[in-house]
Amino acid sequence: MRIFVAGASGVIGRGLLPALVKAGHDVAGTTRSSAKAEQVRLAGAEAVVVDALDREAVVEAVSRFRPDVVIHQLTAIGATDFKKFDESYATTNRLRTEGVDYLVEAAQAAGVRRFIAQSFTGWPNARTGGWVKDEDDPLDQHPAPASVKSLEAIRHTESAVTGAADLEGVVLRYGVLYGPGTAFGPGGEMIETVAKRKMPVVGGGTGVFSFVHVADAAAATVAAVERGRPGIYNIVDDEPAPVTEWLPYLAEAIGAKRPARVPAWLVKPMLGEFGVATMTTTRGSSNAKAKRELDWAPTYPSWKQGFRTLA
Numbered sequence: 001m002r003i004f005v006a007g008a009s010g011v012i013g014r015g016l017l018p019a020l021v022k023a024g025h026d027v028a029g030t031t032r033s034s035a036k037a038e039q040v041r042l043a044g045a046e047a048v049v050v051d052a053l054d055r056e057a058v059v060e061a062v063s064r065f066r067p068d069v070v071i072h073q074l075t076a077i078g079a080t081d082f083k084k085f086d087e088s089y090a091t092t093n094r095l096r097t098e099g100v101d102y103l104v105e106a107a108q109a110a111g112v113r114r115f116i117a118q119s120f121t122g123w124p125n126a127r128t129g130g131w132v133k134d135e136d137d138p139l140d141q142h143p144a145p146a147s148v149k150s151l152e153a154i155r156h157t158e159s160a161v162t163g164a165a166d167l168e169g170v171v172l173r174y175g176v177l178y179g180p181g182t183a184f185g186p187g188g189e190m191i192e193t194v195a196k197r198k199m200p201v202v203g204g205g206t207g208v209f210s211f212v213h214v215a216d217a218a219a220a221t222v223a224a225v226e227r228g229r230p231g232i233y234n235i236v237d238d239e240p241a242p243v244t245e246w247l248p249y250l251a252e253a254i255g256a257k258r259p260a261r262v263p264a265w266l267v268k269p270m271l272g273e274f275g276v277a278t279m280t281t282t283r284g285s286s287n288a289k290a291k292r293e294l295d296w297a298p299t300y301p302s303w304k305q306g307f308r309t310l311a
């Protein structure tokens, strides 16, 4: 098949491109920079230099390649300030609204069959009821004020893709990515923070996280190109776990000191309501649907094995 990957130079795209090429697909991948275009070509794909927020250029680029499948992997996630979360995510939120709309329009105009978009599972989940959610469970109805716009952008991506006329819309809600090139990878921001003992267990550390190794996320995306009914899929490992379990384990795995424990009230001035909620009330996610319908399973079924590779 002919596959157009928007955001080919990002953390998922870098693993996804060679995996798609290896599976026998003809791939085009976008970046804004000519230096990264060379990386795209080295992965065996055609490089397309385009700004995803330039509507006409996007429509033109997709129609020129005539893909069967379009994949949206556009994010611009830098350092995250939990107190100003929406501001930290402002460009990502544009890529998840305008960026999605332009790409969906381009795909429809080019007669594309299937459209796959990156979403996220974890903090968007409702913070009530069971601690592990599936795709039918509602998203947070009462988001902390700092995260309202980011949640709206996620809702926009998901409804625009699954509701698009004449397209098989697939949304992949990746869990927290770890592994090479991610914030939870060697040299990554989170690993450095844990190494410096600057990430404490907040309150009871009861927030439940679902992780996925970046290579497993890429493999799930290849599976979603080739099979699976349209709809939303959680792409996470088999073992959702509370902060109080995974954070000390991660510290030990990378040879760092055991994280401190701090009461929520003490760090709230620094982390804000959303930061504290992330560490205490976040819900994890089930991968049962992805396993069943995409015939995919993570090679790292638990972060316990995966974190051992991060030292």
Ligand SMILES: NC(=O)c1ccc[n+]([C@@H]2O[C@H](COP(=O)([O-])OP(=O)(O)OC[C@H]3O[C@@H](n4cnc5c(N)ncnc54)[C@H](OP(=O)(O)O)[C@@H]3O)[C@@H](O)[C@H]2O)c1
Pocket: 006, 007, 008, 009, 010, 011, 012, 013, 030, 031, 032, 033, 036, 050, 051, 052, 053, 073, 074, 075, 076, 077, 078, 095, 120, 174, 175, 176, 177, 181, 182, 183, 184, 188
């Ligand atoms: N589920 C998760 O946990 C999750 C998901 C995604 C990212 N992250 C984290 O976020 C951090 C950054 O990740 P990343 O590498 O994906 O982000 P990134 O470097 O910001 O890039 C993602 C992709 O989006 C493209 N892009 C961004 N803005 C664009 C625009 N206006 N027009 C066209 N393309 C645009 C980039 O292309 P260019 O080559 O043009 O820059 C790149 O291909 C990492 O720490 C990663 O772990 C986590």
